Amino acid sequence: MRIVQRIGFVADWEQRVRFPLAKKLKLIVVAALLALGSASVRPATPDIYPDPAHARADLAAALKTAAATHKHILLDFGGNWCGDCQVLDIYFHNPANRPILDANFVLVHINIGLKDANLALAKRYGVPIDKGVPALAVLSDNGTLLYSQKTGQFAPMRNMQSSSVTNFLVQWKPVKRGCSIMVVNC
Secondary structure, rough: OHHHHHHHHHHHHHHHHHHHHHHHHHHHHHHHHHEEEEEEEEEOOOOOOOHHHHHHHHHHHHHHHHHHHHOOEEEEEEOOOOHHHHHHHHHOOOOOHHHHHHHHHHEEEEEEOOOOOHHHHHHHHHOOHHHOOOOEEEEEEEEEEEEEOOOOOOHHHHHHHHHHHHHHHHHHHOOOOOOOOOOOOO
């Protein structure tokens, strides 16, 4: 009886030692997998807006490009934290809008930080950031302000359709010789 008890004790002791060891081993494996997985994790949303310090240089480059190509400049004021700004960028680059955008506009993303950067630039182009972002302004190929959103029209972009961006792009694209303003891809 004593041997059976002793064997039972040994078996019980081995089980106690092995179980925590197995548990620790599983924990180490899971931690290693999480560490490896987190190294390749990307943010859920892309960084659309460059560092706020690049805004003036980006605008200067866009003015040169627009003058050479006779395209309008589309200023997109927003921030990478802004869900509506992310939706607008998706709409800009969908199959219906991308050809219109690429053929007619030089797009400049202007990062407003946490509504504390490039505010003077927004003010210069008549874009009231306090009404919401994304907020757009359209400049001619020589830099003249043609339009700016005054009431945060695109701020609720997540509730809007891609067609509202299409309509905006068609309305503000430059009219080229021999083309009508109503033709989408002229």
